[in-house]
Amino acid sequence: MAKKRLLSLERKKSIFGVLFISPWIIGFLLLMAVPLYQSIRFSFSELTINATGYSLEYVGWANFNKAFFVDTWFNRSLTEAVTKMLLNVPLIIFFSLFTATLLSQKFRGRMLTRSIIFLPVVMASGVIAGLDGSNYLASMMGEAANDMEGNYTGLSGFDLIPFLLDAGMSRSVVFYFAGAVDRIYQIVTSSGVQILIFLAGIQSISPSLYEASKMEGATGYESFWKITFPMMTPLILTNTVYSIVDSFYKNNVTNYIKDIAFRQLNFGLSSAMSWAYFVLISIILLISTTIISKRVFYYD
Amino acid sequence: MKAATPNRGASAAATVREWNSSYRPVDKVKNVLWIIVRSFLLFGICFIIIYPILTKLSIAFKDRADIFDSTIVWIPRHFTMDNIYKAIELLDYFEAVTNTFILSAGTAVLQVISCALAGYGFARLKFKGSSIVFALVVFTIVIPPQTIMAPTYLHFRFFDVFGLYGLFTGKPGVNLLESYWPFFISSATAMGMKNGLYIYIFRQFFRGLPKELEEAAYVDGAGIMKSFFKVMLPNAIPAMATVALFSFVWQWNDDYFTNLYMANSVVLSKMLYILPSNLLAIRDEYSYVSLLINTATLLAIAPIFLLYLFAQRYFVESVERTGLVG
Numbered sequence: 001m002a003k004k005r006l007l008s009l010e011r012k013k014s015i016f017g018v019l020f021i022s023p024w025i026i027g028f029l030l031l032m033a034v035p036l037y038q039s040i041r042f043s044f045s046e047l048t049i050n051a052t053g054y055s056l057e058y059v060g061w062a063n064f065n066k067a068f069f070v071d072t073w074f075n076r077s078l079t080e081a082v083t084k085m086l087l088n089v090p091l092i093i094f095f096s097l098f099t100a101t102l103l104s105q106k107f108r109g110r111m112l113t114r115s116i117i118f119l120p121v122v123m124a125s126g127v128i129a130g131l132d133g134s135n136y137l138a139s140m141m142g143e144a145a146n147d148m149e150g151n152y153t154g155l156s157g158f159d160l161i162p163f164l165l166d167a168g169m170s171r172s173v174v175f176y177f178a179g180a181v182d183r184i185y186q187i188v189t190s191s192g193v194q195i196l197i198f199l200a201g202i203q204s205i206s207p208s209l210y211e212a213s214k215m216e217g218a219t220g221y222e223s224f225w226k227i228t229f230p231m232m233t234p235l236i237l238t239n240t241v242y243s244i245v246d247s248f249y250k251n252n253v254t255n256y257i258k259d260i261a262f263r264q265l266n267f268g269l270s271s272a273m274s275w276a277y278f279v280l281i282s283i284i285l286l287i288s289t290t291i292i293s294k295r296v297f298y299y300d
Numbered sequence: 301m302k303a304a305t306p307n308r309g310a311s312a313a314a315t316v317r318e319w320n321s322s323y324r325p326v327d328k329v330k331n332v333l334w335i336i337v338r339s340f341l342l343f344g345i346c347f348i349i350i351y352p353i354l355t356k357l358s359i360a361f362k363d364r365a366d367i368f369d370s371t372i373v374w375i376p377r378h379f380t381m382d383n384i385y386k387a388i389e390l391l392d393y394f395e396a397v398t399n400t401f402i403l404s405a406g407t408a409v410l411q412v413i414s415c416a417l418a419g420y421g422f423a424r425l426k427f428k429g430s431s432i433v434f435a436l437v438v439f440t441i442v443i444p445p446q447t448i449m450a451p452t453y454l455h456f457r458f459f460d461v462f463g464l465y466g467l468f469t470g471k472p473g474v475n476l477l478e479s480y481w482p483f484f485i486s487s488a489t490a491m492g493m494k495n496g497l498y499i500y501i502f503r504q505f506f507r508g509l510p511k512e513l514e515e516a517a518y519v520d521g522a523g524i525m526k527s528f529f530k531v532m533l534p535n536a537i538p539a540m541a542t543v544a545l546f547s548f549v550w551q552w553n554d555d556y557f558t559n560l561y562m563a564n565s566v567v568l569s570k571m572l573y574i575l576p577s578n579l580l581a582i583r584d585e586y587s588y589v590s591l592l593i594n595t596a597t598l599l600a601i602a603p604i605f606l607l608y609l610f611a612q613r614y615f616v617e618s619v620e621r622t623g624l625v626g
Contacts, residue, residue, distance in 0.1 A: 009518065016524045017425030021433065024418040024499070027489025032440055035451035042450055054454060099345060102338055115612040116346045122549040122608050123601055188348050220334075245442055250556060257446045258560070267450045274446040281444060 042271035049265070063272035074273055077252040078280065085247040085284075088187060091180050092243050093236060096191040100198030101228065121192030190246065194239045201235045202228060230297040237292045241285060248281050353605075356598040360384060364588060387595040390578070391571045397603060400552055400568040403480055408548040410487035411495060412540050418490050419502020419539075420528060424514070434503075441496035445556065453560060456482045482561040483551070493550055493557060498543045505539035506532065545615050549604050568600050 007015070018025075043063055045056040067074050103114055164174045180187065205228065213223045248254075257277065261270035354374075363378030387393070422434050459481075460473035476482055486492040490499060509532065517527035533540075555569040562570065575596055579589040608615075 012524060013425045014427035017421045017427040017430060020417045020421030020425055021430075023414045023488060024437070024490040025433070027414075027486065027491035028436065028440070031452060031455070031486055031489060031491040032443075032448065035448035035455060036443075038451035038454075039448055047450075049454075054458075102342060105338070107335070107338065111613065113342050113346060115608075116349055118612070118615075119349055119608065122545070122604055123553070185348055185352075188345060241442075248444055254444065254446050254556075258449065258556075261450050261453075262560075267454075271447075271450050274444065274449065278444055278447045282442070285442060 039271045039275065042268050043275050044272075045268050047267040054267075059268070063268045064276065066269055067273045067276060071269075073256055074253075077256055078277070081248065081251045081253045082280070082284070084251070085244060087176070087179070088183070088190070088247060089240060089243045091183075091187050092191050092194060093239055095187055096194035096239065097198050097232060097236070099191065100195050100202055101224065103195070103199055104202040117195060118192055120189035121196070190243070193246075194243060197235055197239055197242075198232060201232055205231050233292075233296040234298060237289065237296055240288055240292055244281070244285055244288065248277075253277060353598075353601075356594050359591060359594040360598050362591065364591065383591060383595040384599070387592055387599055390575065390592065391568070391596050391599065392566050393599060396566050396568045396571050399566055401603075403483060403558075403567065404548045404551040406480060407483050407487040407492055407551045408544045410484060411490070411492055411498060411547045412544050414488055414490035415495055415498040415543060416502050416533070416536065416540065418499045420506050420532060422499070422503045423506035424532075425524070437496050437499050439496075440491070441494070441500070445493075449560065453477075456485075456561060476561075478562055478565055483557070487547075492547075493554060494546070498547065501543055502536070502539055505536060509535055541611070541614060545607075545611055548607075552604055572596060572600055 041056060044058060044060060045063075046059050048055055048057075099117065103110070103117065161174060161178050164178075165171065209227050210223055213227060218226065253273075254277075257270050257273050260266050260273065358374050358376065360383055361379055361381070362376040362383070363380045365378050366376045418437075422430060422437070456476045458473035459476045476485075483492065487495070513531055513535065514527050517531045522530065553569060555573050558565075558567050558570050559573060576589065576593060579592055583589065
């Protein structure tokens with residue numbers, strides 16, 4: 001009879017660890033590592049599909065050359081995506097931190113408010129967001145409502161932009177914030193997950209910190225900047241990364257890359273574009289995380 | 301009483317001071333002002349979110365005659381259900397909802413299983429190099445799906461694990477497109493949509509559970525499997541609910557992967573995606589097309605809206621306790 005080998009708990013744990021992660025490992029090899037390698041190969045080749053699969057022909061840097069110097073749309077939509085991201089991400093971070101602070105306070109109807117604010121997490125994504133972007137009737141309704149207001153209240157005559165410009169604020173700042181007001185729906189709807197993360201973070205701060213600061217005479221404003229904000233810096237990092245990745249998940253560039261592959265059936269060019277896109281995202285992530293992580297404060 | 305007069309001023313001041321310190325009018329005003337400002341802001345934010353849904357609701361019951369009537373803003377004068385019937389017909393609604401439900405529920409279940417296993421593995425069952433492997437998990441979050449889109453597509457077009465199928469049958473692989481398999485395979489191997497994020501959520505959650513729970517189970521003679529299924533998983537229900545809801549809903553709304561893998565199937569997001577061009581082909585009238593698109597969108601989000609209505613209390617509370625925090 002075979003003697004049953006006795007394994008130490010540590011050893012057992014590490015074996016089971018590999019076992020537990022094995023679905024992921026299989027998935028990673030099958031659906032991530034292999035496709036990544038293939039897509040690099042595609043980006044340097046011309047791909048033709050036939051009945052038995054596909055064949056590749058090496059073409060060197062031609063696809064990249066085409067993406068950047070021949071194609072008229074790629075550079076443009078790439079710059080557009082990056083500018084949009086640069087404009088929106090700081091606003092999303094600021095807005096979600098602010099909203100999370102509001103939501104963490106105790107007030108009547110808190111549950112209702114929370115569930116409304118997290119509604120975009122479950123709804124404003126994918127195809128619905130796309131359809132809403134070009135919603136003709138809804139914008140018409142909005143205009144009709146504005147007309148009514150203009151006629152009956154006289155409140156809408158107040159125009160903020162010239163007012164602020166007259167007050168001597170810098171043009172770029174004024175237009176940035178005016179633009180933010182125009183994009184408010186987009187910002188609110190893409191902040192859901194970030195608000196959740198900040199809210200969970202704020203609630204994990206020990207209340208004794210606030211009590212102590214209150215005893216010392218700190219105002220709410222001061223305790224926000226001296227306690228909440230520093231404690232939130234690690235999450236600001238997380239959220240920045242998430243927002244950047246999220247903003248690059250689906251936009252004109254990705255649609256264009258997909259079109260190139262499946263409408264024009266040019267898999268090589270599409271792979272080259274997506275690699276250029278990936279490298280660009282990585283550079284942006286690298287720069288932003290190094291900048292932010294210098295200012296991050298860790299409590300322990 | 302005469303002796304008290306010189307003191308009257310002082311005693312009045314004392315009374316005022318006492319009144320001030322017991323009633324704190326400045327603090328109270330500040331408090332009330334803050335409550336007003338806060339309610340104002342929160343109401344504004346909620347309104348921004350609710351507004352599009354309200355407009356859709358209003359539009360859905362409007363007759364075509366009402367569209368250009370500028371005296372009608374919210375409540376339609378010619379109340380009609382025609383839009384809804386038409387949208388149901390155009391979307392192939394009931395079949396689409398059933399298919400989407402199977403797809404979303406299937407991926408949600410598989411993703412919860414595979415990500416919970418991986419998350420627990422990373423949190424508690426450390427092995428050599430597990431931190432490097434976890435770095436790879438984070439890497440999968442960052443990598444855009446477009447980068448591996450073309451190879452993955454071809455992969456499922458000619459599906460064949462390590463050439464085994466080809467070896468035995470001589471065929472170039474199975475075509476898995478237009479079926480649920482691409483989604484189910486990638487979910488079961490924790491490589492589906494945003495699975496890196498789910499693994500991260502589970503890992504954080506399991507790390508937050510007290511170690512004593514497991515140790516007690518080990519002392520009582522349970523193995524690793526038993527302690528995982530009997531002790532850890534029942535405690536992880538909030539995390540599982542969160543991940544299940546996220547994955548269900550994001551799969552429901554996703555049009556990127558559904559259009560990629562199931563380009564000709566009857567799924568909601570895909571039907572919605574082609575609806576505008578289909579409608580314009582039937583009738584070249586922009587306002588009518590928009591009317592039906594609004595109604596169709598409302599119909600498409602109605603099931604998840606209902607789901608959220610029932611789940612939201614649980615969801616919001618559990619997310620806060622999930623410990624998304626690092």
